[in-house]
Amino acid sequence: MRSRNVLTGVLLGAGSVAGTLVFRRRLARRQERVDVYFGDGSMLSLAKPGEAEPLLRRARQILDLAG
Amino acid sequence: MDAAAALERLREISSQVRAAVIFERGGKIVGSTLGDEGRAKRVAAEAEALLDDAERRRSGADGAAEFAQLEVALRDGSVFVVRDGKRLIVATTAPEPTVGLVFYDLKSTLRELETKPEPAPRKRAPAKRKAPARTARAKKPKPDAKS
Numbered sequence: 131m132r133s134r135n136v137l138t139g140v141l142l143g144a145g146s147v148a149g150t151l152v153f154r155r156r157l158a159r160r161q162e163r164v165d166v167y168f169g170d171g172s173m174l175s176l177a178k179p180g181e182a183e184p185l186l187r188r189a190r191q192i193l194d195l196a197g
Numbered sequence: 198m199d200a201a202a203a204l205e206r207l208r209e210i211s212s213q214v215r216a217a218v219i220f221e222r223g224g225k226i227v228g229s230t231l232g233d234e235g236r237a238k239r240v241a242a243e244a245e246a247l248l249d250d251a252e253r254r255r256s257g258a259d260g261a262a263e264f265a266q267l268e269v270a271l272r273d274g275s276v277f278v279v280r281d282g283k284r285l286i287v288a289t290t291a292p293e294p295t296v297g298l299v300f301y302d303l304k305s306t307l308r309e310l311e312t313k314p315e316p317a318p319r320k321r322a323p324a325k326r327k328a329p330a331r332t333a334r335a336k337k338p339k340p341d342a343k344s
Contacts, residue, residue, distance in 0.1 A: 161270075162269075162270060162271050162272060163269075163270050164251070164267065164268070164269045164270075165267060165268045165269075165270075166251040166254075166255065166264065166266075166267040167265045167266045167267065168255060168263060168264060168265055169263035169264070169265045170263070172255075174251070174254060174255055176254070181254075184250060185247055185250055185251060185269060186269060186271065188243050188246055188247040188250070188269075189247060189269035189271055189276040190271060190273075191243050192240055192243045192244060192247070192276045192287065192289065193271060193273055193274050193276060193289055195236055195239050195240045195243065196215065196216035196218075196231065196236075196240055196289040197215075197216065197231075
């Protein structure tokens, strides 16, 4: 009986961890961001609202214009 | 391949791309899926400003680096800008596109533009039939001719 309770607890814990990971991943994917790739193979990712905002504004303008 | 054909092919192979404009820095429009040229010019101008801004941020960090491609992910969709040589392409997609695939398709479109169409095989001029050479044949004496 006790081992069954332990197993249920472990399964619930594992399920909640997996659910949190999936939720955070989806949330991160939905976040507005700018990824810039350069010729030398380096990459710059701007996700903080302050630093990415001017580029995001221009991109929104492009989306509006392109329809 | 010309720009119109390359963009047509892009729309065939990529269902994720909604609109695209091919341009050169300085505002020269090479091709566009947007019917209105004025709108295409404004999109190209915004895209150029976008990548100028992105390049400035990088050069501010550690030396100048050449821009290759960028993706801006927004809630309403994504904006992609890809460079190949002197040409650039800006494209818009629906939200959460397959980023790698879109980059690949846009790069392929720019590369297709670079390839020159194969010249049509030249038709060979029909060979002139040689007129039979007129050679003076010595008349053979007829065997029954009496000399």
